[in-house]
Amino acid sequence: MNWNTRVTELLGIDYPIIQGGLAYLAYAELAAAVSEAGGLGQITAMSLDSPEALRAEIRKLREMTTKPFGVNFAIGQHGRPYKHMLDVALEEKVSVLSVTGGNPSPFFDHIGDADVKKLVLVAAKRQAVKAESLGADAVMVVGHEGGGHLGRDDIGTMVLVPQVVDAVNIPVIASGGIGDGRGWMAAHALGAEGIEMGTRFIATKECVHASMEYKQALLQTEETGTVVIKRSLGTPARALSGSWTDEILRMEAENADYDKLKDFISGGANRRFIHNGDEESGFGWAGQVAGMIKDVPTVAELIGRMVTQAEGIRRKWA
Structure with missing residues (x-):
């Protein structure tokens, strides 16, 4: 089946599945596996202790895959500087940068006119509208079900995603409570053009840093x-x-x-x-x-069975 959406076209990937930033877990091994399986893997920059460590991780990832990948920046960590890390990602010509946990305006200002796709994680409709006005290429919308840092309004994915879809013109990527092909197809039914998963990717063989x-x-x-x-x-x-x-x-x-x-x-x-x-x-x-996770497959096995499950749902809908 054809899985093309504006998200796959924007990012140059086979399936509109993005791996979340995952603090202290999203390194080259996991990111490469997700990208190789047809999604978009990401390194999380602010888990690394220096610009050179980030540069080394990016180069390690490039040795493991030739497919697109991203670098995530969690910029809301009590004012921790990030622009020196962002410079490395730009110097290494990373094609996709995502930003979470803070005001993306100075982040975008620092990127300037560099040829890079910009994704912003948001937890409210007003944040999505702002991200679009700043020049975001897509927004990732996380509902209250998600892991890690969330919005303050306790709005679930099912309610939040369609409101954001109606409020912006750029592609919307759904996040929070998604861990299989059913959640993926539900996101499309809500108007999203892709999904982001975090917790589900932790319980995979290639998430080697997770105990x-x-x-x-x-x-x-x-x-x-x-x-x-x-x-x-x-x-x-x-x-x-x-x-x-x-x-x-x-x-x-x-x-x-x-x-x-x-x-x-x-x-x-x-x-x-x-x-x-x-x-x-x-x-x-x-x-x-997490309540849906019952095994620890490889990333390729996980994405493969998600595709099979989602294809079955599409046939049923047809």
Whole structure:
């Protein structure tokens, strides 16, 4: 079947499936596997500790695939500088850049007239309209079901996506709660022209930086097995429920400020679980789709069966 949409044409990919930024997990191995399977893989720049580390990761990825890939920039990390990292992506002539977690205006200003496709993750209709006005080539719309950082309005994907589709003229990519061919086709029914998946790609063989304990936790959780932390800081984010997140929520209920919470919500606490498997001393981001994850396939197997499932739905609809 033909899977061409404005998203596949824009990005030069076979299927309109984009791998999310996945802090501390989206490196060359996973990104290359997604791109090789026909989607768009991404490296997450701000998980790397220097511009040269990003340059090395980009070059490593290019040795693994000749297909298009992107570099994601999570720019809302408490004012952490990112333009020196962005310069590397531009120097390396990366074809797709995505931005999440902050005001994309200075990001776009720094890119200038460089020949690059710009994607913006948004969690509200007003953000999508702004992104289009700034020159975004497409918007990725994440609903409240998603993992990691979310919007403040608790609007689900099913409600948010069609409103954004009606509000902008650029392609819309649906994100949040999508983990198989059924979710993919539902996104198209809502008017989206592609999907972004994060949590589902963690439970794959090529997500080599994710600990087996983290992957096992994804396999064992139910749809109710996630919680939203950091609401009190104005930056809500969804993670797997556990003793560590229980403590964060307890502290938030007692009005703990950022200084008291920072060690509990830090990248270090995140890595202790997702890299080292220490669930008692850290946490892992995950969307509600974790309740649907029952195995750890290769990326090619995952995308292949998504395509088969989606094709079956298209035939049924026809």
